[in-house]
Amino acid sequence: AQSVTQLGSHVSVSEGALVLLRCNYSSSVPPYLFWYVQYPNQGLQLLLKYTSAATLVKGINGFEAEFKKSETSFHLTKPSAHMSDAAEYFCAVSDAGGTSYGKLTFGQGTILTVHP
Amino acid sequence: GAGVSQSPSNKVTEKGKDVELRCDPISGHTALYWYRQSLGQGLEFLIYFQGNSAPDKSGLPSDRFSAERTGGSVSTLTIQRTQQEDSAVYLCASSLGGRAGNTIYFGEGSWLTVV
Numbered sequence: 001a002q003s004v005t006q007l008g009s010h011v012s013v014s015e016g017a018l019v020l021l022r023c024n025y026s027s028s029v030p031p032y033l034f035w036y037v038q039y040p041n042q043g044l045q046l047l048l049k050y051t052s053a054a055t056l057v058k059g060i061n062g063f064e065a066e067f068k069k070s071e072t073s074f075h076l077t078k079p080s081a082h083m084s085d086a087a088e089y090f091c092a093v094s095d096a097g098g099t100s101y102g103k104l105t106f107g108q109g110t111i112l113t114v115h116p
Numbered sequence: 117g118a119g120v121s122q123s124p125s126n127k128v129t130e131k132g133k134d135v136e137l138r139c140d141p142i143s144g145h146t147a148l149y150w151y152r153q154s155l156g157q158g159l160e161f162l163i164y165f166q167g168n169s170a171p172d173k174s175g176l177p178s179d180r181f182s183a184e185r186t187g188g189s190v191s192t193l194t195i196q197r198t199q200q201e202d203s204a205v206y207l208c209a210s211s212l213g214g215r216a217g218n219t220i221y222f223g224e225g226s227w228l229t230v231v
Contacts, residue, residue, distance in 0.1 A: 102215060
């Protein structure tokens with residue numbers, strides 16, 4: 001069984017500050033990992049994904065995440081927050097096995113607030 | 117269309133009524149998923165389609181919930197005898213083939229309120 005834990009349901013940063021959203025996973029098989037963003041009243045948009053290539057993954061809007069197998073983590077970072085980054089962020093995991101069809105298991109989400 | 121399209125975007129229904137939610141996936145995407153998003157439960161997987169078949173229905177919460185897909189395209193999620201706990205956002209998603217690692221694209225959701 002797979003699970004995802006996002007530490008901190010709410011994170012608040014100042015504009016221009018570092019953004020760090022934490023995600024730890026539990027999986028009995030090699031995982032694929034994803035970060036999605038959800039703006040108010042909208043669907044989920046993929047920020048980036050790890051599918052066993054480079055462990056440092058760069059995504060859209062200046063976000064990146066590093067897969068650390070030893071720490072079972074996939075934390076999301078952005079060097080400098082912008083007001084438009086305010087949203088809810090979801091970490092998700094899926095099996096990477098050959099018979100897997102990519103079903104996603106999501107964390108509980110982290111709401112990011114950016115202060116001027 | 118360019119993205120996953122869902123309708124209705126908002127639905128208010130009385131307890132006990134049946135509702136149908138429609139999803140039009142991205143053209144050419146053979147894999148289709150339904151998820152439910154609610155305050156208490158977060159994002160929950162409901163069902164997965166590959167073509168018109170549903171090899172994984174494990175997330176459907178009760179026999180009041182059913183879904184079908186026709187022509188390898190449009191899907192309908194039906195909730196019978198709605199209950200207040202069914203109030204949630206129902207998200208449809210699709211991907212190009214049902215392989216792990218494929219990007220899954222989400223629609224904007226159908227907001228269901230049961231009163």
